[in-house]
Amino acid sequence: MIDGLDLRVQPGEWLAVMGASDVGKTTLCLLLAGLAPHLTGGRMEGRVTIAGYDTRQHPPPALASIVGLLFQEPEAQLFNPTVEAEIAWGLENLGLPSDEIARRVGEMLGLFHLEAARHRAPGELSGGEKKRLALASVLAMQPALLILDEPMGGLDPAGREEVLTALSNLRRNNSTTIVMAESDPEAVAAFADRLVVLHRGGIALEGTPRALFQQVERLSALGVAVPQMAHLAAGLNRRLGTAFDFLTLEEARLALSSSLAGYTAEATGATELFLRRERLEIAPAGAERRSAPGRPPARTEASTPVDAWPQAPEGRLESPASTPVPRSGEGAEEEVPALETRQLCFWYREGEAVLHDIDLSVPCGQFVALVGANGSGKTTLVKHFDGLLRPRQGQVRVLGRDTADRSVGELARWVGFLFQHPEQQIFGSSVRQEIAFGPRNLGLSPAEVEERVEAALARFGLLAVAGQPPAILGYGQRRRVTLASLAAMDPPILVLDEPTVGLDAQGLRETFDWLAGLHAQGRTILLVTHDMALAARYAQRVVVLHQGRILADGSPARLFQQADLLAQASLTPPPVVALARALWPADPAGECLTVEAFCARYTALFNRQAVPHHLPPGTGEAA
Amino acid sequence: MNPLFDPYLPGDSWLHRLDPRAKLWALLLAGVAGLLFRQVGVLAGLLFLTHLLLLSARVPWDRLRWLWSRLWPLLAMILLLQPLLSAGSGLGGQGITLPLLHLGPIRLTVAGLLEGASYALRVATLAFLVAALLLTTGLTALVQGLVRLGLPYPWGLTVGLALRYLPTMDSLFVTVREAQEARGWIVSQGGMLHRARAYIPVLVATIIAALRLSDRLGLALAARGLGYPARRTALHDLCFRPADWLAVALATLTFGGLMVVRYGLGFGARPW
Numbered sequence: 075m076i077d078g079l080d081l082r083v084q085p086g087e088w089l090a091v092m093g094a095s096d097v098g099k100t101t102l103c104l105l106l107a108g109l110a111p112h113l114t115g116g117r118m119e120g121r122v123t124i125a126g127y128d129t130r131q132h133p134p135p136a137l138a139s140i141v142g143l144l145f146q147e148p149e150a151q152l153f154n155p156t157v158e159a160e161i162a163w164g165l166e167n168l169g170l171p172s173d174e175i176a177r178r179v180g181e182m183l184g185l186f187h188l189e190a191a192r193h194r195a196p197g198e199l200s201g202g203e204k205k206r207l208a209l210a211s212v213l214a215m216q217p218a219l220l221i222l223d224e225p226m227g228g229l230d231p232a233g234r235e236e237v238l239t240a241l242s243n244l245r246r247n248n249s250t251t252i253v254m255a256e257s258d259p260e261a262v263a264a265f266a267d268r269l270v271v272l273h274r275g276g277i278a279l280e281g282t283p284r285a286l287f288q289q290v291e292r293l294s295a296l297g298v299a300v301p302q303m304a305h306l307a308a309g310l311n312r313r314l315g316t317a318f319d320f321l322t323l324e325e326a327r328l329a330l331s332s333s334l335a336g337y338t339a340e341a342t343g344a345t346e347l348f349l350r351r352e353r354l355e356i357a358p359a360g361a362e363r364r365s366a367p368g369r370p371p372a373r374t375e376a377s378t379p380v381d382a383w384p385q386a387p388e389g390r391l392e393s394p395a396s397t398p399v400p401r402s403g404e405g406a407e408e409e410v411p412a413l414e415t416r417q418l419c420f421w422y423r424e425g426e427a428v429l430h431d432i433d434l435s436v437p438c439g440q441f442v443a444l445v446g447a448n449g450s451g452k453t454t455l456v457k458h459f460d461g462l463l464r465p466r467q468g469q470v471r472v473l474g475r476d477t478a479d480r481s482v483g484e485l486a487r488w489v490g491f492l493f494q495h496p497e498q499q500i501f502g503s504s505v506r507q508e509i510a511f512g513p514r515n516l517g518l519s520p521a522e523v524e525e526r527v528e529a530a531l532a533r534f535g536l537l538a539v540a541g542q543p544p545a546i547l548g549y550g551q552r553r554r555v556t557l558a559s560l561a562a563m564d565p566p567i568l569v570l571d572e573p574t575v576g577l578d579a580q581g582l583r584e585t586f587d588w589l590a591g592l593h594a595q596g597r598t599i600l601l602v603t604h605d606m607a608l609a610a611r612y613a614q615r616v617v618v619l620h621q622g623r624i625l626a627d628g629s630p631a632r633l634f635q636q637a638d639l640l641a642q643a644s645l646t647p648p649p650v651v652a653l654a655r656a657l658w659p660a661d662p663a664g665e666c667l668t669v670e671a672f673c674a675r676y677t678a679l680f681n682r683q684a685v686p687h688h689l690p691p692g693t694g695e696a697a
Numbered sequence: 698m699n700p701l702f703d704p705y706l707p708g709d710s711w712l713h714r715l716d717p718r719a720k721l722w723a724l725l726l727a728g729v730a731g732l733l734f735r736q737v738g739v740l741a742g743l744l745f746l747t748h749l750l751l752l753s754a755r756v757p758w759d760r761l762r763w764l765w766s767r768l769w770p771l772l773a774m775i776l777l778l779q780p781l782l783s784a785g786s787g788l789g790g791q792g793i794t795l796p797l798l799h800l801g802p803i804r805l806t807v808a809g810l811l812e813g814a815s816y817a818l819r820v821a822t823l824a825f826l827v828a829a830l831l832l833t834t835g836l837t838a839l840v841q842g843l844v845r846l847g848l849p850y851p852w853g854l855t856v857g858l859a860l861r862y863l864p865t866m867d868s869l870f871v872t873v874r875e876a877q878e879a880r881g882w883i884v885s886q887g888g889m890l891h892r893a894r895a896y897i898p899v900l901v902a903t904i905i906a907a908l909r910l911s912d913r914l915g916l917a918l919a920a921r922g923l924g925y926p927a928r929r930t931a932l933h934d935l936c937f938r939p940a941d942w943l944a945v946a947l948a949t950l951t952f953g954g955l956m957v958v959r960y961g962l963g964f965g966a967r968p969w
Contacts, residue, residue, distance in 0.1 A: 138922030150913035169927030483883035501902035515881030
């Protein structure tokens with residue numbers, strides 16, 4: 075896993091480690107924490123020293139006061155009955171006096187803004203709070219070296235913001251040496267002094283995040299994501315021969331607004347507002363673009379393009395209450411929706427409704443993104459489509475059939491469902507058996523099962539591990555196995571619950587290439603995601619769920635214009651959209667959902683800079 | 698949260714404030730007394746007192762009702778089966794061992810019915826006594842109490858972790874089953890054996906996920922210093938106060954009195 079790695083971290087340094095899935099980031103964390111190979115098995119050659127302590131000569135408990143490790147999954151590291159007890163637990167192991175424990179517990183509760191949760195059970199906290207608590211529990215022990223394994227992993231946008239703020243406080247108030255294995259390039263760009271990229275057990279690239287994130291192609295080949303702003307800089311440099319090196323939204327705004335002074339000078343006031351995510355009404359009359367340049371082919375080949383959706387006046391996003399989506403018999407085409415709910419209500423416990431009067435209709439062949447904060451009811455809603463949950467009130471229909479009298483197994487013929495965690499789906503004795511499970515349940519002939527399994531193995535690059543038990547594979551490969559299992563069932567409707575968690579840049583690209591291909595063939599796709607950039611890029615329609623109700627429903631272009639609505643749902647637009655709105659707040663053609671669209675738009679303006687006038691409305695479409 | 702997995706009700710009643718060691722001692726004595734007495738009246742009185750104890754600790758009626766709703770199937774089974782299995786003739790008592798009903802080898806007698814009631818009351822009393830401890834004692838304090846009584850800390854921690862992760866395992870099982878169902882798996886078809894075998898994939902996936910979790914938990918415990926070469930301390934250390942001594946003394950005296958009644962006066966050996 076790790077082979078011939080030489081790495082030295084200076085005291086007080088913040089080192090980020092990136093790399094593809096299963097490249098050994100977690101193994102490196104366990105080695106640096108002194109837990110591997112003592113508690114993990116395996117063989118280690120060479121030496122790891124932490125502040126002068128050789129990990130081979132000091133068992134893990136003895137190193138607990140020197141090195142702290144934040145694990146990716148909070149579930150496994152929060153095991154005490156209250157928040158206070160959780161922070162105190164490690165300190166009690168160190169044998170500290172109770173008044174010193176109380177002092178440090180108080181300090182950590184303050185630093186991570188957990189005072190109000192002091193006596194609550196960790197299990198009741200939100201995702202962001204759990205991460206903060208886990209971080210507080212480790213940091214309370216005042217380690218010389220703090221290791222963070224994917225601190226941003228699996229968080230919704232609000233939780234991500236909470237953890238980013240916590241890390242920012244840590245950076246400001248603490249001189250602890252930090253090693254952070256992280257897939258989120260924005261977090262790496264924000265905090266790391268140095269970045270190393272792992273590949274095949276060793277270091278493939280090393281340098282400052284700013285220097286390395288310029289190498290977009292190289293990083294992409296290594297399975298590493300780069301900040302969207304770095305993508306944008308590379309794209310503009312390629313088109314215009316410029317030398318932009320911005321990494322953050324603010325840097326990009328400054329660089330691009332000075333570069334296009336004539337077109338953006340009047341926008342700076344609004345820009346500040348938007349960047350601070352304050353309430354901002356940007357509602358130019360007739361502002362909606364009818365099409366966006368640079369969108370992937372899947373969008374334009376869709377059976378129900380964005381343009382067919384009703385447009386709300388004055389830039390307001392249409393809500394289902396005010397402007398219902400087309401239903402069979404109401405629109406131009408007589409078509410049975412793929413998925414439909416009518417006044418759906420659901421509760422787990424009487425009096426605590428999770429879903430309230432959900433009216434949703436997804437036409438066949440549409441690519442819909444379902445977004446919202448954790449706890450907004452996304453998973454509860456989509457579980458109704460494969461019968462795992464049944465409505466308490468209202469109706470759910472799949473391809474026109476009421477799910478009430480259909481079993482889950484029966485609905486599985488039409489709705490393929492991908493769960494968030496691969497470990498909750500995998501049980502087969504081999505990858506091949508695992509993938510064959512679904513097609514066999516559908517009652518297909520052995521020949522057809524075999525044909526589908528082989529095709530799925532090839533499609534997801536699993537032929538080499540087809541005979542291995544899937545449980546022993548790394549996370550990335552297990553995720554591929556679950557995708558292949560879904561592909562082998564070949565359902566007309568796919569519901570995917572956070573399929574991107576734990577995927578590296580390459581896995582992400584492959585997965586969405588596959589989904590875009592299926593969509594182009596006419597499959598209906600319902601994607602539950604926290605990733606607004608993916609929603610902006612692939613979805614024809616975005617449904618925002620907030621506290622069990624549909625808050626908004628419409629095209630991504632419309633949704634991302636609504637800063638206040640996004641803030642209400644604890645969502646943030648993709649950086650490139652925020653940048654476009656910041657640079658061209660009053661320009662109806664300024665809405666750019668993807669890096670490619672932005673580049674085209676910017677290039678058009680850049681090439682016309684000789685014209686010393688303000689951009690007239692409705693012009694300036696990409697060249 | 699399911700009260701079965703997380704029974705503790707935070708509060709500040711006199712029972713909440715008692716040291717867990719005092720509560721454990723009182724529970725032990727009350728449990729032994731419940732096992733030594735068979736007289737239905739004494740056991741019913743003990744059960745009544747346990748309810749008063751819980752109500753004085755401001756345990757809501759809802760929780761008591763919940764516990765009864767979980768217990769009654771077991772109690773009903775005891776009440777139904779015990780009289781059929783035992784006629785109570787080994788306990789002496791003229792008249793009440795005469796059969797009310799005689800069907801082949803089955804003899805239903807008043808003694809048998811009273812013996813069934815005695816067993817059911819004993820089970821209910823013990824259940825409510827344990828509930829009195831768990832409803833008013835936080836997990837950390839309970840483990841701390843057990844450790845101070847001589848239980849090795851890793852054992853106490855194991856008990857705490859088992860209770861902590863029971864709901865996790867429960868929800869894991871449900872999620873795994875849902876994931877299999879979503880791939881077309883239908884469990885409701887076929888006979889009992891077929892259904893049992895159909896659950897194998899769910900069990901395998903649950904065990905794999907549980908092993909992964911326990912593996913990660915083991916690492917997390919070590920990383921946070923379990924086994925650190927220092928004497929373990931506590932944020933809130935236990936302190937045996939005069940009220941605790943008083944509770945211990947009262948429990949011991951009451952137990953002594955009951956033993957005199959039971960063995961000195963010979964009362965309470967039979968269910969009637």
